[in-house]
Amino acid sequence: MGEDPAMASYNFPIAVVGIGCRMPGGVNDTKAFWKALIEGKECIQDIPPERWAIDNFYDEDHTSQGKMVTKRCGFIDNVNDFDNLFFKISPREAASMDPQQRSSVRSYMGSFRRRRSSSCRRGSYYTVIKGSLIADNGNSSSLTMPSVPAMEYVMTETYKKFGVPCLGSISWKPMAPEHHRRSNGGRSNRKSFAPKRNTPLKFGSIKGNFGHTEIAAGTASAIKIALMMENRMLVPTINFVKPNHMIDMDAWKLNLLTEAEPFSDEKYIIGLNSFGFAGALAHCIFEEPPKIKQREPSSSCGWHFGEDSKEGKAILVPLSAKSPEAVVAVARQWSDFENERDALGVVSWLATHRTHFDYRMSVIANSGQQFRNQLHDFIESGSSDKVLTTTVYSNEKPKVCLIFPGQGQQWVDMGRQLYQTEEIFKNVIDACDAIFEEISGWSLLRDRRLFVKATEGEVVGKEVFNDLEVSQPAILFLQIAYFRLLEYWGVVPDAIVGHSLGEVAAAYAAGGLTLEEAILVIYIRSVEQGKTEGNRQHGGTKNEFR
Structure with a gap:
């Protein structure tokens, strides 16, 4: 003492x-x-028959020796369920383990830090x-x-x-x-x-x-x-x-x-x-713990896990396990998960503080209800439109190659949602457009209404891309903004490849061109290439030059 x-x-x-x-x-x-x-x-419940035959041991007479005087006990369910592979325990050893030990191992906390x-x-x-x-x-x-x-x-x-x-x-x-x-x-x-x-x-x-x-x-x-x-x-x-x-x-x-x-x-x-x-x-x-003023998160997605149907920013929720069966079990657990905090904070912790095992699943969701629905579809059918699955077969870190394609993949709403939801992406697009306006005298955002949120009743037609002087700079803006956003997220390429128009963005990403130089190159390229399209003022409808 x-x-x-x-x-x-x-x-x-x-x-x-x-x-x-x-x-x-x-x-x-x-x-x-x-x-x-x-x-x-x-x-407390009646003793289930799979545990033991209660009739062989029960006697309501309290004086009977070697007998139980109750038919009710507290039982842990699924006592034999145990993901032995997760703990690197062989099936034979797991079968011989004390159920209490298996249960304790399942319930342990991974680590404590003073x-x-x-x-x-x-x-x-x-x-x-x-x-x-x-x-x-x-x-x-x-x-x-x-x-x-x-x-x-x-x-x-x-x-x-x-x-x-x-x-x-x-x-x-x-x-x-x-x-x-x-x-x-x-x-x-x-x-x-x-x-x-x-x-x-x-x-x-x-x-x-x-x-x-x-x-x-x-x-x-x-x-x-x-x-x-x-x-x-x-x-x-x-x-x-x-x-x-x-x-x-x-x-x-x-x-x-x-x-x-x-x-x-x-x-x-x-x-x-x-x-x-x-x-x-x-x-x-x-x-009681002291009341701590919660620090406002630097960013949020506008929704939380649970039955909430409020929609916000779409995010990727990474989940993983050590076997295909365990992946389904993880999905089932997360389908019932509720948390009042912004989902982005939970996902950030998942991505940076949890171990990522070989069998992986990512769920794309913009609301708590959509997240649950996608997981339920995956559990029932093994697949879902917004659930991505993969398996890692090697512990070696995979190489990352970024490929910047040429012209032809553009569409009128490309990058519009990212411009509204990702600050890094928006800032890069704005910087590109400011430089472009100094060179050309007009703005892709203001004059062609690309990337920005459309006003009520406004319709941006696909014919805007008939003009090479619009489509080529727009594609470059998008590629550079994508690159910077991936860089912000921690994606660092080991190799960079560009094709035709994409060579300009690739040269910028590799450090061969400054942002001003890349935009000047694409401006001159689009103007000169537009002249080959005949006598049209700003080029023709063809996008064959890629």
Whole structure:
């Protein structure tokens, strides 16, 4: 119980930034976990026949030896589902693994990095662990007899050690410890928290939802606390009928929560008790994270993941897995994903902070609803118009070659959407047009209405490209802007090839021409080439010179 001086400097808050879980009742993520809590869902079920033949073990007579007195338990679903290839485990080894080990491996968090809450880069997190303490009541009258003094000690010492204000102060309105052990837990809480209180201490338990989760009991309660902090809502304890007759709830100033209750404006502290059967004692203090002003994102796409049908900028969502079957599983998980933040922020994290495995899938979407629809189509039929799939067969970084084609691929709306949605693309087009106007005396954007957003009732006809002095500069603008946009996205070519008109853009991209030189070349080229089209003022309708 003594404090190690060498560890004194480590007494700083810990931010909870991620949660993974697999609980009874199909509760396999925080969304389902919170739904079970707030709706008061009981996740205990009848023992399924595929687990064991309950009739061989059940007897309602409590005096029968070697028998069970209940037909209900908490079961994790799909206990045999395990992507062994992802963890580089052979099928034979995976088949012989303890199901608990397989489940634990599936639920683990990839990495933890020590970071003080004041510099947490994510800017938001579930809760803060203020401090914790462990003890033991092995010196009680028997192995299974809890020690009230030991319980009281571990609770009061935790608050004292980490400098948390006394729980008797009503300004903090703390939530009481989780997971009490019969009336002894009530007595220890009374002695620890009741003397200075003038309002009841609110407390609850998660057992009613998931049963006794054994070695995960403390962790399950910690997840409950984290989600209550995130949602600023106290959740009910279900299946409560009446308290132990040895606990005087009023005299001990205890209030068991049986209905959901929103947080008040005060900052909340919640204590967690996890007392083991054989005397292990632990207490942990959680507090609300400080309110951090969210930094406005530098860019956004105007939609978020979920059922939202609001349309915005189309983006590419990269997903991957280690097998074809796992790709479908990933698609199924993401089809139910919801997040209130702008989708571009989520996708940026996916692209830069997640490992990209060999079996890959990219979804093109401009709304949460379209994203879901595309994934559902892919799951049902194995393909979708806006879902791209590929497989990486080599660890070598592929070479990138940019090819700038000649004339003939132009169309009246080319680059128009990119001009509206990509700032880099727009800035390059504007710069090109400004240089072009100085040389030619007229503007592709203003005079020919290319790239810019059409006004109401305005129609830009395809005949605008009959003029070589329009089509060739427009293609060059597009190619240079594309190149700069790809460069901004981190696509660096290993080789550059140009054909005919595309040779001008290729020379610019390779550093052989400046932007001014490239635009001057294309202006002279288009004017001189237009003269070969006969006596037309600005060239003919043919685009044979490419």
